[in-house]
């Protein structure tokens with residue numbers, strides 16, 4: 178009998194695994210994967226200043242080729258549960274649609290990958306012609322320091338090598354099969370700080386208003402594009418997200434003004450070159466008229482793109498066979514754990530439809546679970562053919 182992705186997705190959705198809580202989700206996977214003959218490792222990673230997080234690594238087979246399914250069982254909080262059509266951790270089924278936090282991001286896809294693997298193994302005498310593994314973290318939606326980044330390191334230290342990775346993030350825009358993510362933009366945060374001299378607002382000549390400098394620096398940084406895009410990416414973008422002066426006094430010129438910004442950047446830049454570009458532009462705009470500096474936050478999110486090759490061809494053709502769609506190869510959207518995995522093996526992202534991710538009433542059609550399971554199964558059958 179075929180493994181049932183709906184039953185497994187339902188069980189996973191009923192685990193309240195809001196980051197950093199494990200919520201029982203990894204225990205479900207451990208039980209199912211152990212039952213199918215996987216060697217399962219449960220790993221807790223910790224670091225000062227962050228919550229300890231549980232992770233899971235499971236592998237069947239000892240030889241190459243080795244394909245690994247990566248993913249996360251943690252979910253973002255449901256928000257006001259009263260606004261949900263069905264309770265967010267009930268996994269309610271209505272009209273062929275499965276509701277629940279994590280339905281598409283991304284317990285649903287994990288259920289599909291497990292079901293596809295079990296089906297493949299059932300027809301392969303219980304063992305793959307190589308290895309199948311699962312790299313599952315509980316720290317993707319949070320700060321992501323005790324998750325995939327440490328899991329990959331741990332795996333490397335014990336001699337695990339991976340040939341290819343499929344990450345089941347909700348890559349599709351409208352229908353299963355419309356999009357594969359083949360890379361991701363980088364992300365960099367900074368705070369622009371302009372220092373002035375505090376004073377009475379009626380005597381501006383005795384003060385130095387940092388708001389003037391902040392405004393002209395901000396408009397200079399927003400005026401010119403950072404680039405015009407590249408072969409695989411759209412243009413990089415800088416957005417200011419907050420202006421922080423915090424001055425509650427009406428007759429006071431403040432001594433300092435700050436503005437926070439985020440840059441989503443493509444492969445025209447490294448973090449270092451991007452910082453230099455921004456600081457050069459700020460220096461030119463400020464001249465001698467403003468004292469400023471930028472506090473850059475450390476970032477573990479560089480841009481990357483997975484090169485075309487046999488693995489991409491295999492995934493594309495499996496998607497075409499099952500869904501009849503020719504997937505767009507995209508690098509849009511936020512960051513994902515693919516940014517850590519790409520240092521170890523080629524990684525592609527293909528999962529469910531992302532429309533309701535992080536929203537109230539997150540949900541997936543059951544038909545999509547069936548389709549995705551069939552696609553994953555086809556990928557495995559071809560991979561080990």
Ligand SMILES: [Zn+2]
Pocket residue numbers: 249282283317346347
């Ligand atoms: Zn996700």
